[in-house]
Amino acid sequence: MIIVYVRTWKKKGITYAAVVKSKRVENKVIQEIVTYLGVVSEDQIPYLKAAYAKKKPKLVYKEDISNE
Numbered sequence: 001m002i003i004v005y006v007r008t009w010k011k012k013g014i015t016y017a018a019v020v021k022s023k024r025v026e027n028k029v030i031q032e033i034v035t036y037l038g039v040v041s042e043d044q045i046p047y048l049k050a051a052y053a054k055k056k057p058k059l060v061y062k063e064d065i066s067n068e
Helices: 045-051 062-067
Strands: 002-011 014-025 028-039
Touching: 002 045, 014 045
Parallel strands: none
Antiparallel strands: 002 014, 014 028
16 A cells, blocks of 8 residues: 655754655555655645645635635
8 A cells, every 4th residue: 555645844944845655565664755845835735735635625715714
C-alpha cells in the first residue's frame, strides 16, 4: 500500500512543503519525496493538505462565510 501526503516543516521561521509517498517494504516504512514544493505560506498549507487527502474536505473560503 502506498500513501501520498504533504509534509511541511519549519526551518528558521520559513515553512517548506513536499509531497511524500510512504510505503511498506519488508516490515519497514520507507518514505521518499515525490516532489519538493518549496517555500509555502501558512495560508497555503490547509489547501495543499486537502488536495492530497484521502477524503476530500469541503473548503470554506472567507467570501463564503461573509455571504451567509
